[in-house]
Amino acid sequence: MLGAYRVLVRPPGATRLIVSLLIGRIPIGIFSLAIVLLVRAETGSFAQAGATSAAWAIGAGVLAPIQGRLVDRFGQPAVLIPSTIANALAVIGVLLCARHGAPTWALAAFAFLGGAALPPLGACMRSVWARVFEHDTDARNTAYTFEGIVSEFFFIIGPIIVTVLIALSSTSMALIVAIALSLIGTLGFATGSLSREWRSETIERSxxxxxxxxxxxxxxxxxxxxxxxxxxxxxxxxxxxxxxxxxxxxxxxxxxxxxxxxxxxxxxxxxxxxxxxxxxxxxxxxxxxxxxxxxxxxxxxxxxxxxxxxxxxxxxxxxxxxxxxxxxxxxxxxxxxxxxxxxxxxxxxxxxxxxxxxxxxxxxxxxxxxxxxxxxxxxxxxxxxxxxxxxxxxxxxxxxxxxxxxxxxxxxx
The missing domain is CATH 1.20.1250.20 (MFS general substrate transporter like domains)
Structure with missing residues (x-):
């Protein structure tokens, strides 16, 4: 049954994109939980932790379509590279604010920016699959299912990774590891040939x-x-x-x-x-x-x-x-x-x-x-x-x- 998924690594450059995607998506299951635990540990407030987490989710939800439209217009590297850098800086901002007792609005502001700047790796990968398997519906179906499985898998192991990193070090270390994985995965993805060569259809947009x-x-x-x-x-x-x-x-x-x-x-x-x-x-x-x-x-x-x-x-x-x-x-x-x-x-x-x-x-x-x-x-x-x-x-x-x-x-x- 798993043999059907081999079609995903056949296109030249696909293996690099898949590996980069796997690395870059690990932080999905780390960021929000680690931020909640960090803010709660540093401030002692569940209210601040909840507000920070909500701001992260709102930023990710509201700004995602804007990032998607920018990708369609300017290409994937032009959006992914600035996004992952901005995301890293914003998460560092949350970490520093929590450590120095910053007010809730400051924590929420950096969290909103971090969520808003989450690199749209999943959407970009699906766009690549849509182009690579344009004439093979079965392969596209397999590719989209694989991407969904990846998301579910990292939501499962993300909390486990956070727990292990906290046990070995601290909540701050969990966030630093997430930042590093996001940067490595996103930059590897954005500089891959399939991502660089991908272009949206040049049409008049409403x-x-x-x-x-x-x-x-x-x-x-x-x-x-x-x-x-x-x-x-x-x-x-x-x-x-x-x-x-x-x-x-x-x-x-x-x-x-x-x-x-x-x-x-x-x-x-x-x-x-x-x-x-x-x-x-x-x-x-x-x-x-x-x-x-x-x-x-x-x-x-x-x-x-x-x-x-x-x-x-x-x-x-x-x-x-x-x-x-x-x-x-x-x-x-x-x-x-x-x-x-x-x-x-x-x-x-x-x-x-x-x-x-x-x-x-x-x-x-x-x-x-x-x-x-x-x-x-x-x-x-x-x-x-x-x-x-x-x-x-x-x-x-x-x-x-x-x-x-x-x-x-x-x-x-």
């Missing part, structure tokens, strides 16, 4: 960019509720553990079970050859994801929840891969990277809203209702994708840059 496509707007409307679901799950799992007489930290094990399940589902999905149209596959997988979360409501113990959350995770990576493949189908030409970052932003925004809503629900009602919210998200997303299926089609082609001027000149003569 002011709306990727969201100028009705299909992209539908995709965002379907993805946000799913993000709400997983934001709610992150809050509901600690509450569920406490409600069943365990420590809140047990939630980490439950969430890791879900991530591992997603990885296994992704490996299976990416290794298969699919003949069904991507629109149909996206909708079916979204429905499977929705159905898979419903058993969470049946769990009445920690072991049962571990089983149910494993079921919920199986379709996560496959549905995400189908969504990224659908982007190639519905995004306006020349907006591939921006479109990918919009999907990431939709996930982040949904997760933030889901976490906030679930927190309130747990406080005023019961964890069971937070799980209802978690189950409702994918159901709403599936309904949206089915109801607006007609919009999930390629947008009208826009003229190439220079074509408008040429037509105008011809008309004047």
């Amino acid at each position: 002011a709306a960019g990727a969201l100028g496509s009705p299909g992209m707007r539908t995709l965002m409307l379907a993805i946000v509720p799913t993000g709400i679901s997983f934001g709610a799950i992150e809050v509901a799992m600690p509450a569920f553990a406490v409600a069943h007489g365990e420590k809140a930290e047990i939630a980490g094990i439950l969430l890791s079970v879900m991530a591992v399940s997603s990885v296994l589902g992704g490996i299976w999905y990416g290794a298969r050859t699919w003949s069904s149209p991507v629109v149909e596959r996206f909708i079916v997988l979204h429905v499977v994801l929705a159905v898979g979360t419903l058993p969470l409501l049946l769990a009445d113990s920690i072991p049962m929840m571990a089983v149910m959350i494993a079921i919920a995770g199986l379709a996560l990576a496959p549905s995400a891969a189908a969504a990224y493949l659908l982007i190639d189908h519905v995004a306006p030409p020349g907006t591939t990277t921006e479109a990918t970052t919009w999907m990431m932003t939709a996930n982040v925004a949904g997760a933030a809203a889901g976490a906030a809503l679930a927190g309130v629900i747990v406080e005023v009602a019961d964890v069971r209702w937070a799980l209802v919210l978690a189950c409702a998200g994918p159901v709403v997303g599936a309904i949206v994708s089915i109801a607006l299926r007609a919009t999930l089609k390629p947008p009208a082609a826009r003229p190439a840059v220079g074509a408008t001027a040429s037509r105008s000149s011809a008309g004047d003569s």
Whole structure:
């Protein structure tokens, strides 16, 4: 089954990009947790730690589409190299502010800048895959699934790396290691031949960019509720553990079970050859994801929840891969990277809203209702994708840059 992934290393220069991607994505699972632990350790305040973490997430979510649009316009190295340097300086700023007792606004400001400057390696890698495997849908499907598996894997091992580094040294060391890995991976990626040679299509772009496509707007409307679901799950799992007489930290094990399940589902999905149209596959997988979360409501113990959350995770990576493949189908030409970052932003925004809503629900009602919210998200997303299926089609082609001027000149003569 894993042999299907060999296609990814066949294009010249692909191995370098994959290795650089793996190095550069490790900090995904380190930065936010290490920042929370650092600020809490240095200031003694959970409020400051929470505000700093929120600022990081907001910066990453809000600025990602802007970075994506810049990549589409100016190329990958022109954005990746300044981004990783700015990210490193901002994280150092957080570290110094925490150590010297800076006010919350200063910590939040540097964290916002750090999140905003996170190098869009995942989006850039997907854009490269889209170009390299332009005429091979199966290979693109495998490539997008691989990228999703990488993200899940590093979310699993990131906290482990943080724990080990803190045990061996300190939270500061965890952040310094993350900075170093981000710099090495991003610079290695940006200077690779496939990244340097990649160019977005030279077309006339609308002011709306990727969201100028009705299909992209539908995709965002379907993805946000799913993000709400997983934001709610992150809050509901600690509450569920406490409600069943365990420590809140047990939630980490439950969430890791879900991530591992997603990885296994992704490996299976990416290794298969699919003949069904991507629109149909996206909708079916979204429905499977929705159905898979419903058993969470049946769990009445920690072991049962571990089983149910494993079921919920199986379709996560496959549905995400189908969504990224659908982007190639519905995004306006020349907006591939921006479109990918919009999907990431939709996930982040949904997760933030889901976490906030679930927190309130747990406080005023019961964890069971937070799980209802978690189950409702994918159901709403599936309904949206089915109801607006007609919009999930390629947008009208826009003229190439220079074509408008040429037509105008011809008309004047």
